[in-house]
Amino acid sequence: MQTPKKNKSYTPKEALLKAASYCAYQERTQQEVRDKLYTYGLSPDEVEELIVRLCAEKMIDEERYAASYVRGKYGIKKWGRRKILQGLKGKGISDYCIKKGMKEIDPETYWGNLLQVLEKKMRTEKESNPFARKQKLLYFMQSKGYETDLIQEGILELEKK
Structure with missing residues (x-):
């Protein structure tokens, strides 16, 4: 022991x-x-x-922390805004610092991340019923922190291809 x-x-x-x-x-x-x-x-x-x-002495800077956290989570882990926001709130970061950090998100890169994650999930999703398939994709993307309206737009765009 x-x-x-x-x-x-x-x-x-x-x-x-x-x-x-x-x-x-x-x-x-x-x-x-x-x-x-x-x-x-x-x-x-x-x-x-x-x-x-x-x-x-600027050893601790929560604005800098928030910006770094956002860059890492959306750039590397490809998380959506909602999940990033929850993560920062969970760390006890102030609303001001969260707003500053969220400005790190480039809308075009964010959209590209959403499409990339969605496309990968669409390839691996085995559900054959179109309605149930869409529902599963929506739930998965929401769990990654993406907004429902953007997910639906992404699904429509990828189905056209």
């Missing part, structure tokens, strides 16, 4: 250095850094003080 891992306690100065390297590795939200700092055995006042300092 494994013994639970005991977290080492750090001084605020040591914790600041560790948190700075944690933030330098990849973009982080304030909440992710806050959670990490608590594992270092710091008091709530010390944690908040370090968060303010990291924000002032």
Whole structure:
């Protein structure tokens, strides 16, 4: 049986250095850094003080985080706007930062992603009943975060081909 891992306690100065390297590795939200700092055995006042300092030094920047998150999810994972929005809200990002981040989405690339994902799913969907097939495609694309009206447009466009 494994013994639970005991977290080492750090001084605020040591914790600041560790948190700075944690933030330098990849973009982080304030909440992710806050959670990490608590594992270092710091008091709530010390944690908040370090968060303010990291924000002032631009180690934590939620606008930058939101933009990076949006680029990754729509560019690489090909997620739709709704799923990206949910993900950012789940991370505790402010509405202002979410709006700024969502501006990263290029409408033409977004449409291209939708068609690409939809076309791939159409090739693998085995349903023969046309109505049930359309329904399955719609549900799948909604689960990827795409808007219903765009999905229906995409289905019509691909059926013409």
